[in-house]
Amino acid sequence: TTGALLAQMLVEPLGLILRWYDELQVAQVALARLVGVQEIEPGAGDEKVRPDGRDVAADRVRFGYTAGADVLHEVSLAVRPGTRVALVGPSGAGKSTLGRLLAGIYAPREGSVTLGGAELSRMPTERVRRHVALVNQEHHVFVGSLRDNLLLARTGAGDEELWAALAAVDADGWARSLAEGLDTEVGSGGLALTPAQAQQVALARLVLADPHTLVLDEATSLLDPRAARHLERSLGKVLQGRTVVAIAHRLHTAHDADVIAVAEDGRISELGSHDELVAAGGAYAALWRSWHR
Ligand code: ATP
Numbered sequence: 309t310t311g312a313l314l315a316q317m318l319v320e321p322l323g324l325i326l327r328w329y330d331e332l333q334v335a336q337v338a339l340a341r342l343v344g345v346q347e348i349e350p351g352a353g354d355e356k357v358r359p360d361g362r363d364v365a366a367d368r369v370r371f372g373y374t375a376g377a378d379v380l381h382e383v384s385l386a387v388r389p390g391t392r393v394a395l396v397g398p399s400g401a402g403k404s405t406l407g408r409l410l411a412g413i414y415a416p417r418e419g420s421v422t423l424g425g426a427e428l429s430r431m432p433t434e435r436v437r438r439h440v441a442l443v444n445q446e447h448h449v450f451v452g453s454l455r456d457n458l459l460l461a462r463t464g465a466g467d468e469e470l471w472a473a474l475a476a477v478d479a480d481g482w483a484r485s486l487a488e489g490l491d492t493e494v495g496s497g498g499l500a501l502t503p504a505q506a507q508q509v510a511l512a513r514l515v516l517a518d519p520h521t522l523v524l525d526e527a528t529s530l531l532d533p534r535a536a537r538h539l540e541r542s543l544g545k546v547l548q549g550r551t552v553v554a555i556a557h558r559l560h561t562a563h564d565a566d567v568i569a570v571a572e573d574g575r576i577s578e579l580g581s582h583d584e585l586v587a588a589g590g591a592y593a594a595l596w597r598s599w600h601r
Pocket of ligand 1: 373374398399402403405406557
């Protein structure tokens with residue numbers, strides 16, 4: 309009937325808009341985690357839920373983006389404080405998804421993701437952000453001064469601290485050469501930062517936010533090799549002393565991790581050190597052999 313048709317015509321775009329809105333919210337939350345920006349959902353979470361320790365753990369996690377289609381099936385992974393865990397596996401296996409759950413950006417459908425025994429999804433977002441951050445290669449520079457961009461990560465920080473954070477990521481050289489220094493307007497309309505500089509600003513924000521655990525999504529670099537090497541060095545410094553879950557898209561960044569978790573089809577199929585997994589002769593060993601040929 310015309311009525312039904314009309315309803316469908318209305319509902320379809322509405323569905324689209326709602327899905328889009330969801331994505332936007334997720335992106336906003338992700339962004340907030342990354343930079344330590346303002347509360348997205350004030351009052352969300354229970355003030356009484358506090359972590360007791362720094363262990364991050366996924367326990368029999370099920371998760372899907374759409375009803376009925378699970379992307380993660382019964383995934384368990386324990387991340388000990390101070391260790392480096394690498395997630396490897398084929399494209400679409402669910403590595404980035406698991407990373408987002410470990411950073412508290414999505415809540416599991418079943419099972420739990422905990423920090424120090426407390427469920428991330430029950431904790432105030434604000435609190436989660438102080439402990440765990442997601443790092444990827446999307447560089448977010450906001451309209452405002454360089455100072456404004458840094459203060460997002462720690463309101464009230466003094467200029468000394470901001471310069472120290474810039475120095476920690478090797479960005480003080482170019483930043484000092486700016487005529488207006490920290491007052492330089494960046495973002496659209498202001499000084500156009502190079503992708504590498506924008507990344508450094510994001511890293512400096514991480515230094516200021518100082519979370520003990522980082523989920524690092526090493527998406528293939530958009531930078532030229534020289535800039536990429538330079539940035540990798542800065543990133544290495546930022547990672548020092550922190551717990552790292554690295555979503556490794558290249559094997560060479562995974563092989564010296566304390567624990568390598570192989571994701572296949574929404575499950576963790578192998579878990580162990582490089583030597584253990586090579587000796588076990590499974591999927592990781594095959595990947596490693598083919599990579600070395
Ligand atoms: P890659 O190495 O290619 O990044 P991955 O192992 O990180 O892959 P995910 O990105 O976690 O895998 O994707 C797992 C599955 O979830 C894929 O089928 C993917 O299409 C789907 N997926 C990922 N992100 C979304 C999203 N935002 N909405 C809907 N489906 C998604």
